Structure formats: C-alpha cells, structure tokens
Amino acid sequence: MADKKRDRDKQGHDAERRQQNRDTATELERWGETEPAVPPDVLAEFETELEAVRFPATGAELVAAIGDHELQSVDGSYSVDALLPETAGETFDSPTAVRVQVQRPAVAAAMKPVVEASKTLSNVEFSWTQRKAYEKTFQALKAIDADDNDEGVEAISDWIVEWIHTNEQLPRSRDVRRQAAKFCRTNGYQVRSDEWLGI
Template sequence: MADNKSGRDKQAQDAERRQQEREVATELERGDEIEPPVDAAELADFEASLEALTFPVTGTEVVAAIGDHRIESAEGSYKIEELVPESDEETFDSPAAVRVQVQRPTVAAAMKRVVEASKTLPNTEFSWSQRKAYETTFQELEAIDADDDDEGIRAISDWIVERIRDKERLPSSRAVRREAAKFCRANGYQVRNDEWLGI
C-alpha cells in the first residue's frame, strides 16, 4: 500500500473495522453481563428477521426494514427504531453487530439520541473509539444505578445532547466520564479511582 494520505486513511479504516469486529465478538461473549434483560430466544427471533437484509447495512436500512419489530426486555417493550440510529453513517457488518446494538436497550436508546444529535454537527466525525467510550460510560451507569430507572443514563445522554446543541461539538469521552462520575457522587453512588468513571 502506498505511503500517501489515501493509503494511510485506508489503513486507519481497516484498523477501525477490525477493532469493531473484535468489540462485537467480545460483546457477544459477555452478553449475559450487566443489563441484557432481553431473552436469548427473543434475540434469536430478531436475528431471523434480519436475514432479509444484505450486510453490511446502514442504520437507516435496518430501521426501514424492521423498525417496527418489537423486542421485549425485563424493562419493557422496545421498537427497533427506538434502539438503532437512523443514520447512513451508522453501519452494521453482520446480524451479530445489530444484535449487540439492541441487547442492551437502555444503552442503545441513549446512544441513538447521541448519534442522531451528532448528525447535526457540520464536519464532525463520531469515531468508533469515542462512540465506544460513550457506550462504556452508559453501561457503567446501568451497572451502578440498575434499580433507579436508568436515571443516570438519561441524565448523561441529556447532558451530551445539550453540549452538542450549545457548543456545536461532541464532548470528549473524558468530559462525559467526568460528568457521569459527578452524577454518581451527587446521588450517593461510590466511584473508585480505579474504575471507568473514576476520573
């Protein structure tokens, strides 16, 4: 591969795609941790409904094809259109990638809001690593306040969307973690320095 800008861009995109594939595999292995209140049989039925799609697909294509399909979880019923960002920039390489997106509904709904809000920003790329950091923050909030109707997830997703609207840029993943830690401490949750939110 030539050592020029397009060659370096291709290498970076290939590295990001490989990282995404590793993340999907890891999430599938850890599928029974923290939230997944979505039953495995429910997810299997959902994956069967994805067979009509030709992968890779965009979030827009997933929503157009099966947006009204419902997934039942321990916390309620969700339509796919509530969990998958309706965006051409959001791509899924396989049914397993879509499954990872929807198996944690509260995190998926928060990420959908953030991704769709980020589409309003001109010349802004929402990188996979930044997206993964946001998602990890939401997962940590889910684990911390699992009994509090996901108040932390809502509060932080609201904060991110407000920053996008007010500052016209994505807040750094460190700023999101810091805000989540502030929320936790203000609401009586302990956050140790060696934890993800321990900034």
C-alpha cells in the same frame, strides 16, 4: 502526495474496522456479563427478522424495515426504532452488529440520540473507540442506578446531545465520564476511584 494521504486514510479506516470486528467478537463472548437484558431466545427471533434485510444496512434502512419490531427485555419492551439511530450515516455490516447494538437496550436507547446528533456535525468523526467509551459509561451508570429507571443513563445522554448542539463538537470521553461521576455523587451514589466513573 495525495496518494500517500489516501493510503494513510485507508490504513486508518482498515485498522478501525478490524478493531470494530474484535470489539464485536468480544461483546458476543461477554454478552452475559452485565446487562444483556434481552434474552437469547428473543435475540434469536429478532435475528430471523433480520434475514429480510440486505447487509451492510444503514440505521435508517433497518428502522424502515423492522423498526416496529418489539424486543422484550427484563426491563420492559423496546421497539427497534427506539434502539437504532435513524440515519443514513450509521452503517451495520451484519446481523451480528445489530444484535450487539440491541442486546443492551438501555445503552442502545441512550446512544441513539447521541449518534443522531453526532451526524449533524460537519467534518467530525465519531470514532469507534470514543463510542465504546460512551457506551461503557452508560453501562456503568446502568449498573449503578439499575433500580431508578435508568435516570442516570438518560441524564448523561441528554447532556451529551446538548453539548453537541451547543459546542458543535463531541465531548471527550473523559468529560462524559466526569459528568456521569458528578451525576452519581449528586444523587447519592458512591463512585470509587478505581471504577470506570471514578475520575
């Protein structure tokens, strides 16, 4: 019986890894659409820095190796340690995965404390699909309040972290979207019902 459960778990993890690879490929194909605020030449230079890192690498290993490296974006300068979760529980399979993470610095900076907080929970898995939903919410907020220093992105990141510490679980992606929509409406931003935040 235990062997069957182990096989099912393995199949589930394999399916999730395949989905991660597809999502990474999709992100790379679409990286010019919304933010990527880090220009391609800066990302190319950053990838040169990553050659010194052995993959797969944890977030903690990457921060230790290249955390002080600065990435120039259209919004300003970000150090790598402000964008990558500093935890051994977060693993990056390749330089491409790191590049996808840092090319949208506002989203990466918002996800860093969320991922770190999620690693304090026992027996809770932060699934790839849930993570992508959180990121999509941050991207939508970034698009809405691009001129307001990412106030909405930071507010929802803080809300998720507080939720994790208070409830000792991850909020559902629907709850995150609902809270983001509430923030937008409270601050005078229109959210249409056919948009991601229109919930």
